[in-house]
Structure formats: C-alpha cells, structure tokens
Amino acid sequence: MILDSEGPGQALGIGHLPFTTKAFLAQGPVAFQQSTVTEEELDGYQIWQQDQGGYFAS
Structure with a gap:
C-alpha cells in the first residue's frame, strides 16, 4: 500500500x-x-497469476 509517501498529492494505492x-x-x-x-x-498480480492463485486460490 502506498499512503502519500512522497507528500501531498501523491498516489494512493493498494x-x-x-x-x-x-x-x-x-x-x-x-x-x-x-x-x-x-x-x-x-x-x-503477475506473481499470483504465474502461481495460479497459490494460497489464495482455495
């Protein structure tokens, strides 16, 4: 997660x-x-996709 890491107005992502x-x-x-x-x-996402969902596929 990115929470305003570079100051106001920067990206917020999960x-x-x-x-x-x-x-x-x-x-x-x-x-x-x-x-x-x-x-x-x-x-x-690409790691998850290569592992075909791995742990989170069940």
Whole structure:
C-alpha cells in the first residue's frame, strides 16, 4: 500500500488485498477514483497469476 509517501498529492494505492469477494463486499467499498495501472504496479498480480492463485486460490 502506498499512503502519500512522497507528500501531498501523491498516489494512493493498494498493492495486495487478499480478501474473498464476500469479505471485500461486506466492508462496503466505494469507488472514488479510476486510474491507469503501470507495468511496475502489476508485479504482485503477475506473481499470483504465474502461481495460479497459490494460497489464495482455495
């Protein structure tokens, strides 16, 4: 997760969120911004994809 690491106005992102869909939706998520994902930000997803979901697939 990146929380304003370089000062005001910088990116806020979540690098990893291992929730089931049910658990995630139970938190009442609200979309507040849409942005483009860079290749660098996809590292964790690509590892997960190569491992076919690994621990979080069950």
